Amino acid sequence: MGRMGDVLAGIHSAWEFDTDSVLIRFERGIRTPKLFQVLRERRVPYEALARVELAPGVRRGTVALRAVLRRGADPLLDAAAGQLKTGCDPYRLVLPADRETLADFYATELRGVLGADAELPAGRFLVRAPEPPLQFKAYDGKAAFDGGTVSFRWFWTGASSAKWKAGDQFFDVADLEDVEWRTPEVLGGHLRLIRRPAEGRESRPGEPDQDPAAVVFGLGYGLVHESLPLAAAVLAAIRADRATARNADAPVGGGAGGPSPRAPGALRADPADIAERIRHLGGLHEAGLLTDEEFSVKKADLLAEL
CATH class of the missing domain: 1.20.5 (Single alpha-helices involved in coiled-coils or other helix-helix interfaces)
Incomplete structure (x- = not known):
């Protein structure tokens, strides 16, 4: 990979090449996509790469160098489930067209470090999830994740009566099965926590605005850029908890379905x-x-x- 510490600077981000990974640093300018500003940086191990593409950019006079990650290698992409628009792809570096030769050089270098199993799905997350604590405000409540517990605190101005009746919610990672994220850029955007099956619990949750295990974004309320990093962090924690349980040869802990008590020392x-x-x-x-x-x-x- 060329020389360690080489940097390829583009529009909104720069790639710094190391011996075993590429560090992507995002700018914090006004025109930088909000998701990039929230992420700040992403380190991608070369073993997480599936392929590298170089093509003309969407805007005239630009080229785009794109790192395509292996399926299952990145919790952020797993949580996004293909919903990110081209301009919000954190692994796409846009450069002026006059730097195409240099971009092609680094694309060739990256292709040279791809492993034999590059096109195969990754057996585990190879890219780190955004670090908690993380939080964001949705339309009907505030969501927060401290690394072990997800909390939903309802806003009286937006939450449905069903959510008010259920009360503020607290979910231990060990009680969760998956995360469902629907982009706030479309009608019906929400973040829903999929809980492990438990006796007495509805097997099919209702609409997100009525489900105490979901927060809704609300079209026109504002793009909730912080929601995807939080979803990715929760998803990574769920997978880590499941792997720990398997390694310990112990059954995965399933909760009774009720809210977890407030953690000692919480504000x-x-x-x-x-x-x-x-x-x-x-x-x-x-x-x-x-x-x-x-x-x-x-x-x-x-x-x-x-």
Whole structure:
């Protein structure tokens, strides 16, 4: 791979070549795709590469050097499930056309380090997931991931009554099966956590706006660029937990389906926010959407966060 430390600078990003990987650093300029700014950088081991392509860019006067990763090598691409537009591909380097000869040189160099199994699916994630803690605000709630637990805290202005009745949600990675991400750039965008089968739980979840295991983005609410890195981090944690369970020759832990308790030492909720939530619960109670018992339980849960 040429000389270690070689850098190929393009539009919005630069590739720095090492002995065993390429480090992609993204700019933070106004015109840089928001997803790139959130990611900041990605390190791609050469063993994660399937092939390298060089082609004319979408814009006239540019060329694009693209690293195509092996299927199953990157949690970010697995979570995206083919929904990323060309301009948001983090492994595509756009350069001025007058640098095509240089780009072709590095493309040839990269092809020279491809392994014999480059076109085969990877048996594990080879590219690291974005590091937690991660969080973002959706239309109906705030999602956060600390590395072990995913939390959904509902906004009274956007969450459905079904989600308010269920209360804020906490999901241990060990209780999760998969992650479903639908881009916020289309109608119906959401992030849903797929839980492991458990007795008494619906086998088929309802619509995302009614499912307490999902947050919805809302078309026109704004592009939630932070949602994909969080989805990728959760997916990587799920796979790691499953691999650890297999290596230990122990059954994968499945939860009972209820929310996990708040972690010790977690930040306490804002009292004003809790008061507003209780007022909203009171409105649902008066409207007959909550029974006396449900109202008492949810109110006690909220007060316990203080």
